[in-house]
Amino acid sequence: MMTRAPAGPALRKICLIATEESGDRLGASLMKVLRQRLGDAVEFSGVGGHGMAREGLTSWFPIEELSIVGFSGVLKQLPKILRLIDRTVDAVLAASPDVLVIIDSPDFTHRVARRVRARNPAIPIVDYVSPTVWAWRPGRARAMRGYVDHVLALLPFEPEAYRTLNGPPCSYVGHPLIEQLAILRPNADEQARRAAQPPVLLVLPGSRRSEVARHLPVFGRTLEALRARGVAFEALLPTTPHLEATVRAGLADWPVAPQIVTGEAEKRAAFRSARAALAKSGTVTLELAVAGVPMVTAYRVGEVEAFILRRVIRVRSVILANLVIGDNVIPEYLQEACTADNLAPALAEVLADGPARMRQTEAFARLDQIMATGAASPSVRAADIVLETMRKGRRSAHT
Structure with missing residues (x-):
């Protein structure tokens, strides 16, 4: 049988x-x-x-x-x-x-x-x-x-x-960033680069063409104003290969042009060596915070979107890292406030050793406990x- x-x-x-x-x-x-x-x-x-x-x-x-x-x-x-x-x-x-x-x-x-x-x-x-x-x-x-x-x-x-x-x-x-701590945080040599001169400043205008188009002009004016204040820095702009041509076209008339790096590995290396960042609002703010990089954030949307969002937003900050930390430690400049006159002095403060920078780094040190799983x-x-x-x-x- x-x-x-x-x-x-x-x-x-x-x-x-x-x-x-x-x-x-x-x-x-x-x-x-x-x-x-x-x-x-x-x-x-x-x-x-x-x-x-x-x-x-x-x-x-x-x-x-x-x-x-x-x-x-x-x-x-x-x-x-x-x-x-x-x-x-x-x-x-x-x-x-x-x-x-x-x-x-x-x-x-x-x-x-x-x-x-x-x-x-x-x-x-x-x-x-x-x-x-x-x-x-x-x-x-x-x-x-x-x-x-x-x-x-x-x-x-x-x-x-x-x-x-x-x-x-x-x-x-x-958050998936929890699984990336090893590639986001600096080793001894990279930590030394964070403290060295000129400091590395990350420029992060966004991951979509519309964001890049809105942020690149004001970010370019911000770097120019920062240099005019006598602040030394080495600017790096991480982007993706499919946005590289758009970014290069947008940088064509910048008096202070950053070095462009493409690819995920190059981006992570830049995060590990950076002393500060100028970033558009979004998930990247939490990524920077986990990496221990103090920042100044900005965001611009179209007029229709701005009109709607002003009437429906219920939180005291639109910066994701601020919401996770539970305190508005990261400065944010949105819409009309997103100007070089506002961004440049704020960046000078987080590039230098002082209260503004220390407030962010101390808050970022709490993230491992806050986000633990x-x-x-x-x-x-x-x-x-x-x-x-x-x-x-x-x-x-x-x-």
Whole structure:
């Protein structure tokens, strides 16, 4: 009598939706851990970039199709965006996954999640990277209870914000920067370079063409004004290869031109040697803070966006590092205040040894404790919650 071989573990189908490079990196790290946990008994599908492709995902469309910035950019391409949302929803439903993980980009991913939930309430949904419910549109948190089963937070204060706003369950898994401490912090030689003359000054106008276009002119005038004050410095501008030509064109008429460095390794090396930075607001401020680099921050948006944001922002600072630290230690110059007359003297203060610089460095020293996640890395903690949500099984339609 022939005996049947024991069945292997059931195949788990996991959909992931990430539409930006930062989300692609998170998705790739998550997929790697999920593959380690599930072995060959997992099948990935969804939307992602090169990192997720290396981990086994064939994207339903190139994420470059959604590289849109600003309200005006969204309006111009709204029909295309809506078509891609419809296409993604249909693909998720056809895949019928054991769990759907949406990663950042809430204007796109949450529209997908809402429609998936409406058409198939049985699919569990995890949101990796909280939208900024604590900064504006707080009503989103409560609304998310209808289509998100668990939120994976990158920032330590976010779980409490969700409890206060009556949102879905939210767990702090940790920021990916926690996994990069070794490549962000200087060795002895690099620490010595931070103290040497002339000091290295990082110039960080942004990672998108629209940000670069808005910030390069005022940043150029700031370096000129700083040099006119008699402040010596060696300026470095880290950028990505696809923005290099745009940046070089923008620097063509700068009297004080920085050295351009491209690539992730060169950027990290610049962070480890820098004494200070002039940076646009965004995730880079937390990156600099973790690296121990004091900074002056600036940001400009279009007039329509500025008009809207002034009326909806609910936080006392737009600087991510300030929000994580819980104190406005980093100066910020936004919109009309973003001028060389304001930025140059503030930079002179953080380049020199003095109270302004010391206030930032002392605050940055607290970040390891503030952002700690214990022994597990952020991607491991995230994978654990995704698997736990998946194992709870498909939701009933009335839940």
